[in-house]
Amino acid sequence: MRFNPVLDKLTAYRAGPPISEIRRRFDLDKIAMLSANEVPWGPFPEVVEAMKAALDGLNRYPDGACDELRRLVAGRRGVAEDYLVFGNGSCELLMLLGQALLSPENHTVFPHPSFVMYQIIAVSHEAPYSAVPLTGLDYDLEAMLAAVQDNTSLLIICNPNNPTGSYLQPAVVKRFLERVPSDTVVVLDEAYGEFVTSPGPDSAAWLAEHPNLVILHTFSKIYGLAGLRIGYGIAHPQIVQALDKIRQPFNVDSLAQVAAIESLRRPERVEERRNRIAAERSRLAHRLFEMGVPCHPSEANFLLVDVTGLGIPGPEVAQALLERGVLTRSGYAMGCPGWIRVTIGEAEEGELFLSAMADLRETPSKVALAHAMDDLDADALSLES
Ligand SMILES: Cc1ncc(COP(=O)(O)O)c(C=O)c1O
Numbered sequence: 001m002r003f004n005p006v007l008d009k010l011t012a013y014r015a016g017p018p019i020s021e022i023r024r025r026f027d028l029d030k031i032a033m034l035s036a037n038e039v040p041w042g043p044f045p046e047v048v049e050a051m052k053a054a055l056d057g058l059n060r061y062p063d064g065a066c067d068e069l070r071r072l073v074a075g076r077r078g079v080a081e082d083y084l085v086f087g088n089g090s091c092e093l094l095m096l097l098g099q100a101l102l103s104p105e106n107h108t109v110f111p112h113p114s115f116v117m118y119q120i121i122a123v124s125h126e127a128p129y130s131a132v133p134l135t136g137l138d139y140d141l142e143a144m145l146a147a148v149q150d151n152t153s154l155l156i157i158c159n160p161n162n163p164t165g166s167y168l169q170p171a172v173v174k175r176f177l178e179r180v181p182s183d184t185v186v187v188l189d190e191a192y193g194e195f196v197t198s199p200g201p202d203s204a205a206w207l208a209e210h211p212n213l214v215i216l217h218t219f220s221k222i223y224g225l226a227g228l229r230i231g232y233g234i235a236h237p238q239i240v241q242a243l244d245k246i247r248q249p250f251n252v253d254s255l256a257q258v259a260a261i262e263s264l265r266r267p268e269r270v271e272e273r274r275n276r277i278a279a280e281r282s283r284l285a286h287r288l289f290e291m292g293v294p295c296h297p298s299e300a301n302f303l304l305v306d307v308t309g310l311g312i313p314g315p316e317v318a319q320a321l322l323e324r325g326v327l328t329r330s331g332y333a334m335g336c337p338g339w340i341r342v343t344i345g346e347a348e349e350g351e352l353f354l355s356a357m358a359d360l361r362e363t364p365s366k367v368a369l370a371h372a373m374d375d376l377d378a379d380a381l382s383l384e385s
Contacts, residue, residue, distance in 0.1 A: 009123050016327075028325040032349035035327040037162065037192075037302050038226050039277070040345040043259055044269050047225075050262040051255050062254035069257050072264050073232060077204040082237045085244065086252045090191060090218040090231030091117055093243070095124075097154065097214065097233075100242045101185055102127035106153035109144055113335035114158045115189065127153075137164045137296050137304065137336075141176050148184060155180060158189040160196065163334050163341040165298025170200030177210050185239065187214045191231075192300035194222040194270060197278045204234050211236040219256075221301065222273050223263040230256035277301045281344045287354055291361070301344045304331070308338040310360050317360070324356035 016022075019031055033040075042048070066086040074081045087093035098121030102108055110118035112131035122129035130147035132140060139161070148155060157176070160167040168176075173188065180186050188203055203215050214235040220226035230252055233243070263270075285295050285303060296304040307317045318330035318340055326349075331339035342353060 006124060006126055010120065022322065022327075026323050026325070030325050030352060032326045032345055032352045034343040034345055034349060034353060035329045035341075036226070037221065037300070037341075037343045039222060039224050039273060039301060040349065041224050041273065043224050044263060044266050046266060047223075047259045047262040050258050054255055054258045057254060060254070061250045062252060062257060064249045064251075066252055066257055069232075069261050069264075072261055076264060077202065077234060079204050079207065079234055080237075082240060083207065083234055085233045085235065085240045085247075086257075087231050087233065087247070088251050088253075088256075089220060089229040090189070090216045090233070092229075092247070092251060093216055093231060093233045094118070094121055094187070094189075096243045096247055097121070097185070097187060098125050098127075099246050100239075101153040104128070105151060107149050107151050108154040108156070109147045109152055110156040111139060111144065111158065111161065113163055114156075115162045115191075116334070118156050118158075134161075134164065134166075138166045139168060141168075141172070145176070145179055148181060152181075152184045154185050154187065156187045156189060158191070160192045160298065160300040162192065162300065163302070163329065163331070163336060163339075164296050164304050165192075165300040165302055166296065167196060167299035170203065173203065174206060177206060177213060180212070182210075182212050185212050185214060186210070187216060189216045191216065191218045191221055193217065195274055195277055195301050196299045197274065207234065207236065211238070214239055219260050219263060222270055222277075223260075225256070225259050225263065228253075228256040228259055230260050277344050280347060280350055283347070284342070284344065284350050284354070287350075288357070291354075291357065293357060296339075303342050303344065304336065304339050305342055306338065307331075307340050310357075312360060314338050320360055321353070321356050324352075324359060326353045326356045328353070 023031060069086065070081050070084050073084055085093065094117050102122060102125035104126045107128045108122050109130045109132060112133055119131060132144045132147050134140060159173065177186060207213055214233050216231060216233050218231035281298060281303060288295055288305060292309060294306045307314065310317060312320060314337055315330060315332045318328050321328050329341040331337055331341065
């Protein structure tokens with residue numbers, strides 16, 4: 001078989017074993033799923049009802065243009081309908097952007113550490129890339145601008161950034177946009193934008209002045225629809241048309257469309273979730289601070305926690321937490337050694353995390369010894385997101 005040689009440069013995503021397996025292996029009653037930046041709540045009740053009502057129509061293909069959803073999003077974001085493209089999760093839109101813009105001749109710039117997909121799309125298309133290091137876990141926008149070359153076709157900013165939670169104020173992003181060459185597409189990945197407690201003006205308003213801008217949103221996070229896979233992009237019709245040429249005709253399934261429509265009709269529920277996440281985020285950060293464990297300021301539904309003071313070899317912290325029933329994401333896998341990323345869940349899950357951290361601090365040497373003999377890979381157990 002003659003595979004595309006680029007496959008040798010990629011590693012397949014390793015999904016962790018099911019929760020039931022983790023529960024059995026470590027003999028756990030309770031598990032806190034704090035590794036994948038999901039919210040702890042399911043879809044809004046009205047969304048569940050609307051999906052149930054739509055089940056009967058599943059013998060038909062979905063609306064390939066997402067017409068009703070398109071009208072709703074266009075109204076909400078104040079853009080024309082032809083400025084929208086929908087995807088099977090915003091990940092699909094990132095992959096389509098890679099396909100449309102990247103090649104061995106076209107360079108790309110993205111921050112590091114940041115969302116793993118940015119590097120995957122570069123490598124998949126054999127595009128040269130600059131993964132621009134953060135400084136002190138925040139963006140170095142000057143370095144990102146300096147990395148832009150004559151052939152840079154794509155530059156990505158993740159705001160708030162995953163995994164740091166850092167948030168760039170809109171005025172800063174706007175000034176940055178003004179300095180990027182107009183033939184470089186700038187993707188503003190706002191997957192966690194709905195969690196920002198004091199958001200500035202809507203970035204969609206910049207499209208008139210910056211036709212090279214693409215704004216990405218997802219329904220996987222605050223809306224609790226990660227299992228359905230739906231996201232959207234806002235961009236100039238020229239970019240939308242390019243993505244339309246290469247997407248599957250029916251890339252967004254009908255239940256996902258129904259769920260997204262009903263979710264957008266409930267802004268008050270979004271607000272309530274944002275406030276609950278923000279309250280739990282600051283409660284956790286405060287409790288960690290009291291324990292002498294620092295974390296990076298975050299505007300997203302996760303915290304990046306400094307675990308260097310625990311006295312346990314860094315790569316083993318995520319696994320030691322897992323054995324205590326708390327799934328987190330190891331910073332080693334994400335380019336932030338010495339840190340772990342913890343998703344904000346319910347207060348009960350937060351308590352489980354805090355008591356596991358307290359336990360680790362009290363028994364670091366026992367943990368290190370147990371792990372020297374253990375063969376379980378913590379990274380394989382924490383879902384990538
Ligand atoms: C920064 C960022 N962008 C995009 C996504 C993908 O979201 P989706 O579920 O819509 O594919 C994620 C998922 O974790 C993310 O962290």
